[in-house]
Amino acid sequence: MKRTQVAVIGAGPAGLMLSHLLAARGIDTVILERRSRDYVESRIRAGVLEHHSAAALRAAGVGARMDRQGMEHTSIDLAFSGAHHRIELARLTGKKIMVYGQHEVVKDLIAQRLADAGEILFEADVSGIEGLDSDRPIIRYTHDGRNQTLTCDFVAGCDGYHGVSRASVPAGQIVTHARSYPYAWLGVLAEAAPTSDELVYARHDNGFALYSMRSPEVTRLYLQCRPDEDPDAWSDRALWDELHRRLETGDGWTINEGPILQKNIAPMRSFVAEPMRYRRLLLAGDAAHIVPPTGAKGMNLALADVQVLAPALARWFDSADETGLDAYSDTCLKRIWKVQRFSVWMTRMLHAQPDADGFEQRLQQAELDSVAASDSAARHLAENYVGLPLEVPE
Numbered sequence: 107m108k109r110t111q112v113a114v115i116g117a118g119p120a121g122l123m124l125s126h127l128l129a130a131r132g133i134d135t136v137i138l139e140r141r142s143r144d145y146v147e148s149r150i151r152a153g154v155l156e157h158h159s160a161a162a163l164r165a166a167g168v169g170a171r172m173d174r175q176g177m178e179h180t181s182i183d184l185a186f187s188g189a190h191h192r193i194e195l196a197r198l199t200g201k202k203i204m205v206y207g208q209h210e211v212v213k214d215l216i217a218q219r220l221a222d223a224g225e226i227l228f229e230a231d232v233s234g235i236e237g238l239d240s241d242r243p244i245i246r247y248t249h250d251g252r253n254q255t256l257t258c259d260f261v262a263g264c265d266g267y268h269g270v271s272r273a274s275v276p277a278g279q280i281v282t283h284a285r286s287y288p289y290a291w292l293g294v295l296a297e298a299a300p301t302s303d304e305l306v307y308a309r310h311d312n313g314f315a316l317y318s319m320r321s322p323e324v325t326r327l328y329l330q331c332r333p334d335e336d337p338d339a340w341s342d343r344a345l346w347d348e349l350h351r352r353l354e355t356g357d358g359w360t361i362n363e364g365p366i367l368q369k370n371i372a373p374m375r376s377f378v379a380e381p382m383r384y385r386r387l388l389l390a391g392d393a394a395h396i397v398p399p400t401g402a403k404g405m406n407l408a409l410a411d412v413q414v415l416a417p418a419l420a421r422w423f424d425s426a427d428e429t430g431l432d433a434y435s436d437t438c439l440k441r442i443w444k445v446q447r448f449s450v451w452m453t454r455m456l457h458a459q460p461d462a463d464g465f466e467q468r469l470q471q472a473e474l475d476s477v478a479a480s481d482s483a484a485r486h487l488a489e490n491y492v493g494l495p496l497e498v499p500e
């Protein structure tokens with residue numbers, strides 16, 4: 107039977123970064139990823155790296171292409187009541203964000219792992235995990251058309267919200283907290299040069315819209331839509347018309363149109379699993395928590411989790427000291443709930459709430475007016491947006 111120290115399920119930002127951080131500490135891992143390398147490297151998802159995430163990628167030696175091709179932003183815009191309201195992140199916090207697609211981060215981490223002779227098995231689908239109560243868990247997976255097993259000391263469940271790892275924990279050992287939303291995001295990737303230096307979060311009576319970008323040639327846009335929306339029911343013309351409508355602010359700014367490369371629905375949910383550990387299984391990233399994408403936090407939380415998990419695992423392998431692993435879940439959850447709160451606040455403030463009465467609508471308008479009119483309210487948004495301090499125990 108194949109064996110490793112830490113079996114990592116999932117080659118997303120959490121799994122790849124964890125494997126890279128553990129390798130730097132001399133700890134052996136095998137990453138099992140159900141999809142192909144092409145698939146994970148072309149899956150368009152998050153677009154914003156917090157200050158800490160960009161710094162962590164640099165410190166881990168995988169930030170060079172990000173610094174060459176990424177776009178550092180010092181502000182974001184809120185668009186509402188016919189005007190743009192700039193939130194000056196750098197002036198308010200001394201920190202910036204990096205606009206650099208998640209798929210680019212995944213490419214950089216895969217390239218580095220393979221250059222370092224790290225083991226990533228693509229199209230390896232994990233079907234079950236046994237022996238989590240023992241000191242030798244066994245992972246069952248299919249690869250190359252054969253049923254295979256991998257024994258390990260620890261399992262890192264980095265397999266996302268729908269993964270197998272959280273489902274492998276015996277009933278009653280993990281408590282989950284969840285919220286659903288009466289809307290989703292219709293994501294559009296367009297070959298159109300961005301016309302704004304900043305991201306634009308627009309509150310419109312028809313619904314929320316977000317203007318983002320991936321490069322000087324590619325724009326990334328989102329429209330609030332119904333959760334059951336069919337992206338193919340939207341013609342390109344209808345999409346552009348609605349994007350113009352919701353992003354229009356009367357100050358002459360307009361968006362470029364171009365060939366639409368991708369259209370997809372991103373579901374909206376809040377979810378937290380507690381604790382993030384069951385014996386020899388540690389959960390990280392979307393396997394443990396989901397936040398609404400309005401705060402641009404999903405990928406950043408995944409990277410933050412594994413910056414806490416890597417030293418905790420290293421301490422166990424170095425001296426069988428379990429204190430880091432015992433503290434892992436509480437350390438992460440404290441920050442996760444603050445990020446969940448911020449993401450829910452941004453979502454409620456910017457989305458048209460289908461069941462909102464006149465009172466709720468006026469509260470929402472007052473929230474936006476307060477953020478735009480007060481440096482301290484804007485600073486609160488900015489501090490959360492650039493990234494809350496990260497306690498990384500050594």
Ligand code: FAS
Pocket residue numbers: 115116117118119120121138139140141146150151152153154208230231232233264265266267268269270371372373390391392393399401402403404405406408
């Ligand atoms: P990931 O989901 O990235 O990776 C999990 C990996 O595990 C996947 O590659 C999967 O194939 C693999 N896996 C699952 N089950 C397996 C099994 N049984 N065997 C082997 N492998 C298995 N966040 C933002 O901040 N901004 C956004 O705009 C945004 N948009 C999103 C749009 C969509 C459609 C989705 C689904 C998410 C979006 N997110 C966004 C959140 C996203 O960026 C996640 O937070 C981020 O991918 C989390 O990284 P991981 O935890 O590594 O999980």
Ligand code: PHB
Pocket residue numbers: 151152153154305316318319326399400401402403
């Ligand atoms: C993106 O560029 O995909 C993006 C940016 C900010 C968000 C969500 C998504 O809040």
